[in-house]
Amino acid sequence: MMESISTEEKIIRAADKIFTQKGYAATRTREIAEEAGTNLALLNYYFGSKEKLxxxxxxxxxxxxxxxxxxxxxxxxxxxxxxxxxxxxxxxxxxxxxxxxxxxxxxxxxxxxxxxxxxxxxxxxxxxxxxxxxxxxxxxxxxxxxxxxxxxxxxxxxxxxxxxxxxxxxxxxxxxxxxxxxxxxxxxxxxxxxxxxxxxx
Amino acid sequence: MMESISTEEKIIRAADKIFTQKGYAATRTREIAEEAGTNLALLNYYFGSKEKLxxxxxxxxxxxxxxxxxxxxxxxxxxxxxxxxxxxxxxxxxxxxxxxxxxxxxxxxxxxxxxxxxxxxxxxxxxxxxxxxxxxxxxxxxxxxxxxxxxxxxxxxxxxxxxxxxxxxxxxxxxxxxxxxxxxxxxxxxxxxxxxxxxxx
DNA sequence: ATTTGTTTTAATCATTTGTTTAAATCGAGA
DNA sequence: TCTCGATTTAAACAAATGATTAAAACAAAT
The missing domain is CATH 1.10.357 (Tetracycline Repressor; domain 2)
Incomplete structure (x- = not known):
């Protein structure tokens, strides 16, 4: 039974990783999207903005x-x-x-x-x-x-x-x-x- | 005798203040220039780049x-x-x-x-x-x-x-x-x- | 199969940001 | 005063960046 994680969850985990590593200011939303294997627009679709994420x-x-x-x-x-x-x-x-x-x-x-x-x-x-x-x-x-x-x-x-x-x-x-x-x-x-x-x- | 500090020195002090307060990534070169009471271009004139400063x-x-x-x-x-x-x-x-x-x-x-x-x-x-x-x-x-x-x-x-x-x-x-x-x-x-x-x- | 709402994509926008350029101003020495 | 280099200004540029849009793909329900 293949437990697949949702896109939202993938974004959260990617954000977690990048933010924690680099801090808020140095983090690029595009890098989070890439790390999550998704599109940049998805980030705003699910979380509204960089800051809310x-x-x-x-x-x-x-x-x-x-x-x-x-x-x-x-x-x-x-x-x-x-x-x-x-x-x-x-x-x-x-x-x-x-x-x-x-x-x-x-x-x-x-x-x-x-x-x-x-x-x-x-x-x-x-x-x-x-x-x-x-x-x-x-x-x-x-x-x-x-x-x-x-x-x-x-x-x-x-x-x-x-x-x-x-x-x-x-x-x-x-x-x-x-x-x-x-x-x-x-x-x-x-x-x-x-x-x-x-x-x- | 009015001891006036050079522009270069003013920029260094402003950079010191802003960088230390906000960190590298969150610091805007324009804010340093403003804090130093000078022009943005002076920063590059004296120090070459944000990173060198x-x-x-x-x-x-x-x-x-x-x-x-x-x-x-x-x-x-x-x-x-x-x-x-x-x-x-x-x-x-x-x-x-x-x-x-x-x-x-x-x-x-x-x-x-x-x-x-x-x-x-x-x-x-x-x-x-x-x-x-x-x-x-x-x-x-x-x-x-x-x-x-x-x-x-x-x-x-x-x-x-x-x-x-x-x-x-x-x-x-x-x-x-x-x-x-x-x-x-x-x-x-x-x-x-x-x-x-x-x-x- | 069609509809309907959700999710995803690709493209674009407006702003910010670091840097550069070209001209203006200043200041000391001839 | 004139000249020449150093300093300063204003404007512009190119790239990066957060956000948006419109259309496409998908999935579930009827």
Whole structure:
């Protein structure tokens, strides 16, 4: 049974690929059409305009990025160090399969804050108060902001800075996946060390 | 004595501003000309093409970014924890004055690896072996790769993810500078905690 | 087989965009 | 003042680009 995908779906996938790779401004609608194996007019027939197609793609990508964290972070029943572990695991896995996802999202966000303000309104997350409470109760020496920024930074930064890291020779190209796989395990330990209270002298 | 800047300089500054803000693809040469208060043709008169002007800007920006780290990291006479302190200090200062520098560089790098391969060849850094040696001698429990990625990540990530951080309400807009100023002091402490050897049970 | 609505194609449009050209203006030196 | 090269302006060009149109092909229902 030959499962054939619709033209609309083919266009979405092509748009996904090209937009994520090159960003909105550098993407040509003709290239998307070609990648989808269809006609340029089909793109406008199905999606109305380049921008509307872009919104479609960004909405999905943003959901991807947020849903790897939100539900875990806001669950009151998961202890905080368990959360870090799960998020480190989930995110690294997600980013290994979508390497240019974070840079794409963060760059387009910085260029088009309006678009993301709209999309965020649809996808509200409420993790902060929960983590705040958990941090206070466990009495560790770090703020929510720093905890989240450090955790996400450690996970995402290697992917964002990948070209720089490779070009500097710090990590070999074929070792990169291994590099982040290993970090995946270490990050929760690092965060634990960071958040631990100073021993009294 | 009225210090007036040359047209060439005015164009460079305008290009700097617009390119850094919007990236190469989204930048219109006409906008640069307007921002510089000159004619569109002047841009080609002085720099030949949009791309050559872009290379000019990128070369300077990349040098900026690398020179805040390179000379310190490769100096054998500075102990490693002092290096972290200095780099955290320097970089935060630099990025506070050039907030979109890291996202600009990393994004253009990912889009145009060839250009950066050329530029990097001009600006070779040799920090890695030095730090490797220092790490081995101090016998800490972390690799050079992880140390560098964690340090740079902690410093740069807040700037890269600024729109997301603000939009999430994690940090208020008018508190952002304060937020990274404080992190500037904490990062060396965090790195120290991370790199410290595990106590034997 | 005919009709009807949907999907696809090929061609074209209007605008934008990087670049060029040719003439005008400026400024210093003879 | 005149000249000559450097700088600036206004206009135009060619290609690229997002979007549209009108007709053709297709598919399902009657």
């Amino acid at each position: 872009f919104r479609n793609v960004v909405r999905e990508k943003l959901k991807m990025l947020l849903s790897a964290m939100g539900p875990i972070a806001s669950d009151e029943n998961i202890p905080i160090d368990q959360k870090i572990k799960m998020i480190s695991e989930n995110y690294t896995q997600l980013l290994l399969e979508n390497e240019d996802l974070p840079l794409f999202i963060l760059n387009e966000w910085s260029v088009n804050k309006k678009l993301f303000a709209d999309l965020i309104r649809e996808t509200r997350q409420h993790a902060e108060p929960v983590i705040e409470k958990q941090l206070r109760e466990s009495g560790v020496a770090i703020s929510v902001e720093d905890l989240i920024v450090n955790t996400l930074g450690m996970i995402m930064f290697p992917f964002i800075a990948k070209p720089m890291i490779l070009s500097s020779g710090l990590v070999q190209k074929d070792q990169f996946a291994m590099f982040v796989e290993k970090r995946k395990e270490k990050i929760p330990e690092w965060i634990k060390k960071i958040t631990v209270k100073q021993e009294p002298l | 872009f290379r000019n800007v990128v070369r300077e920006k990349l040098k900026m970014l690398l020179s805040a780290m390179g000379p310190i990291a490769s100096d054998e006479n500075i102990p490693i924890d002092q290096k972290i302190k200095m780099i955290s200090e320097n970089y935060t200062q630099l990025l506070l004055e050039n907030e979109d520098l890291p996202l600009f560089i990393l994004n253009e790098w990912s889009v145009n690896k060839k250009l950066f391969a050329d530029l990097i060849r001009e600006t070779r850094q040799h920090a890695e072996p030095v730090i490797e040696k220092q790490l081995r001698e101090s016998g800490v429990a972390i690799s050079v790769e992880d140390l560098i990625v964690n340090t740079l990540g902690m410093i740069m990530f807040p700037f890269i993810a600024k729109p997301m951080i603000l939009s999430s309400g994690l940090v208020q807009k008018d508190q952002f500078a304060m937020f990274v100023e404080k992190r500037k002091e904490k990062i060396p402490e965090w790195i120290k905690k991370i790199t410290v050897k595990q106590e034997p049970l």
